Structure formats: C-alpha cells, structure tokens
Amino acid sequence: MKNLTLTFILLFLSSCGYSSIYKNQQSLDFQLNIIGAEGDYEMNNFIKNEIRLYSDKDSLNIYNLKIDTNYEKEVLTKNSSGVITDFNLSVVSVFSINFKNKNSNFKFEENINIQNQTDTFEQNTYERNIKRNFASSIREKLISAISDINDN
DSSP states (O other): OHHHHHHHHHHHHHTSOOOOTTTTGGGOOOEEEEEEEEEOHHHHHHHHHHHHTTOOTTOSOEEEEEEEEEEEEEEEEEOTTSOEEEEEEEEEEEEEEEETTEEEEEEEEEEEEEEOOSOHHHHHHHHHHHHHHHHHHHHHHHHHHHHHHHHO
C-alpha cells in the first residue's frame, strides 16, 4: 500500500508543470560590457561580478551597460536609551542599456529590514551578505529584462 501511495505521489508531482523561470538563462547568447558605473562603489562591484557570470565573450549580441546604484542604510527604530535597534537596507539600480543603437533603461529596487546586532563585525558581515544577495537578485532581473529585449 505504501508503494502504491508513493508511486501515485511521484507521478502526480512529476507532472505538475513546475519549471524554474531562470532555468534557461545559462544558455542565453549575449555579451555584457559595463562601460560606466556610478553610485555606491561596493554595490556596483557586487553587481559587476554577478553580471560577469552571464557574459559570453564570444557572443555577437553585445549590450553596453551603464550602472547607477544608490544604496541606503536607514534607521527605523531606536530603543528607549537611543540605541538603534532596526535598520532598513535598500538599493536602487538603474541600468542604461545600449543594444544595436537602441537605448533602454531599467530600474530595479531591493530592500529589507534588519535588526541591529551587538557585534559590529557580525553586523558588517551580515550587511555584506545582504548586498551580495541584492546584487544576485538584481542580476536575475536584469538578465530577464535583457532576454525580453532579445526576444523583441
């Protein structure tokens, strides 16, 4: 009886139609050239490193990118003694893309609320990890936007 139930569940789940929206992005054929970057230096470096993962140097589809990134760390709350307890981390990245003499602009935003930690080193490490995650998310959105340009 257990084998029958397990078989039924496996058959049902295998035909549910799930597929990742990013699964075909590794096979995309384009080269991304970053020709300028303004704004937050560290955030721009994280985004550049993420973009390099998808840039095919042998491709004939060349996209020239300009990045303008604004990263902010905003105090949300303080406790009764005036010590900061919560922050909001946000990044806004604007990409100007030139492809075959056509210009497109895309704006991507990410934000998260975090609690302040007593250990400064742990706090800084945590914020750097969040910045890396922001960069990865922005890269995914950018690749999807570029795929849409490529399809049109």
